[in-house]
Amino acid sequence: MKSSKWLLPIILLGLWILIYFNLQLVSNWLIDKIFKLPQGKHLTEALRFFIFEVPKVLLLLVLIIFVVGIIRSFFTAERTRKALEGKSLFTGNVMASMLGIVTPFCSCSAIPLFLGFVESGIPLGVTFSFLIAAPMINEVAVILLFGLFGWKVTAIYIGTGLVIAITAGWVIGRLKLEKHVESWVYEIKAGHAEGEEEKIGFGDRIEAGYAAVKEIVGKVWIYIIIGIGVGAAAHGYVPESFMANLMGKSTWYSVPLSVLIGVPLYSNAAGIIPIVSVLIEKGVPLGTALAFMMAVIGLSLPEMIILRKVLKMRLLLTFAGVVTVGIIIVGYIFNTIY
């Protein structure tokens, strides 16, 4: 029984490696030998890009989501809360931001999580660090960035995302806005009869990996194909530097403008990243593009509406404001470095 749990993932991993490292070969073979398309033509190169990128990104997605699913089975909202209880402001912000990356989170459970944190005495600023990091640095974003831009941009994204979550949470903590939480929040008597923790064995963790792949890949694959399709189309057809005049480095307002456009937009990471890759290719500087992406996936209108139930307007706006300013600063820093 136990060996079979091991065996399947190992066989699948072998297959994965075989396919992944031969993709370039196969896609070139398909384009040049089977379809016999003329080399160098726009349509040919757009197709080549599409046929290579789609399976590549999907393969990366499946493997990493599987691993993330297993890792996440070690982290629960309850354990994260326990780890954060009684932490001082700065340490708490750092820990909350990092735990925000690995703890399973969806914006629909933002409220129970917020209430659970506040109720057990975790400072508001620390709670916000978690709420900022959790959606912004998510596994789909990380995989796509890695697949399309390489590890450097990915590391930059994770690093700056963490810095924003830590500082924004810290600033909110220092502003002492506790009284701007809706008063009913403090009246909640949460039960602590949580029962014993579910006992999870190795086999269940592997199952959690499969479940994560089924759930997340099942939801985002279509966005990825569309996104890469748009990317491929723009690859050969839209002139380079098309966007450079509008959003280029020399225009000072490009960063705040792209962030202001990004905040009300709501998309998952899978839908937005291929678009970002096109923007970058067409002359939008890296900082501006990353800032746009952070604004789209880190701050969203639906989440704001959900949070309005527990936060008074002033706190909600402060939260949105602090994060927006953080993203804009990061955008400018990158445009200066690159």
Place this chain on the structure above:
Amino acid sequence: MEIKILGPGCTKCNTLEKLTREVVEKNGIVATITKVDDIMEIMKYGVMSTPAIVIDEKVVLKGRVPSADELKQLLTK
């Protein structure tokens, strides 16, 4: 048996409610199923990740939608 599905109305919570009703019906389990979407009520169970299933006032699962088999096991235990 009394089954409560806790969830403030997200897609996953609705999926879980539907699944529970299916499993209960299929296996002839005698139970009342209620959906709890009031957040105050949910917090009473100390649940921080939704959806969650409460059977006879005890939280048996939270934060995910189980497979039909797993749910059947939980309900027939």
